[in-house]
Amino acid sequence: MLSQKARYALRALVELARAQGDQLTAGELALRADAPRKFLEAILLELSRNRLVTSRRGKFGGYRLARPAGEISFAEVIRVIDGPLALAPCVSPRLGNRKCDDCPDLARCTLREALARARDATADVLEAYSLADAATSGPEETLRPAI
Numbered sequence: 001m002l003s004q005k006a007r008y009a010l011r012a013l014v015e016l017a018r019a020q021g022d023q024l025t026a027g028e029l030a031l032r033a034d035a036p037r038k039f040l041e042a043i044l045l046e047l048s049r050n051r052l053v054t055s056r057r058g059k060f061g062g063y064r065l066a067r068p069a070g071e072i073s074f075a076e077v078i079r080v081i082d083g084p085l086a087l088a089p090c091v092s093p094r095l096g097n098r099k100c101d102d103c104p105d106l107a108r109c110t111l112r113e114a115l116a117r118a119r120d121a122t123a124d125v126l127e128a129y130s131l132a133d134a135a136t137s138g139p140e141e142t143l144r145p146a147i
Helices: 004-018 026-033 039-051 074-082 110-127 131-137
Strands: 053-056 060-066
Touching: 004 039, 004 060, 004 074, 004 131, 026 039, 026 060, 039 053, 039 074, 039 110, 053 110, 074 131
Parallel strands: none
Antiparallel strands: 053 060
């Protein structure tokens, strides 16, 4: 299941993709992504550490995508925030396809094939869907302050 943290991260990154290179402050992103500001600031710090966003401090500071939106997949963001896409460690290359804690024999696991297929299907969809795709599709319900 996708965590709330990953949903906020994706929403904020889609808003940065919609900004088309312009900087947005944490406050603007919190409004547009409908996320608690303090929580979003922690998420943005994690995204910055993983080189998905760049930040600039100060009066004219803010956040922007570190790479073009078309080069950042949903899968990459989810892996940064939530970890592997796989439902179990035995089908996660990132976790070394290690045996589950309660599995007596990996070679005879009756669940592994289905879990591997689910991981592959999920990865195929999320790897192919970028922030640019999300920014240009669906409703544009961004909240912007009245001027």
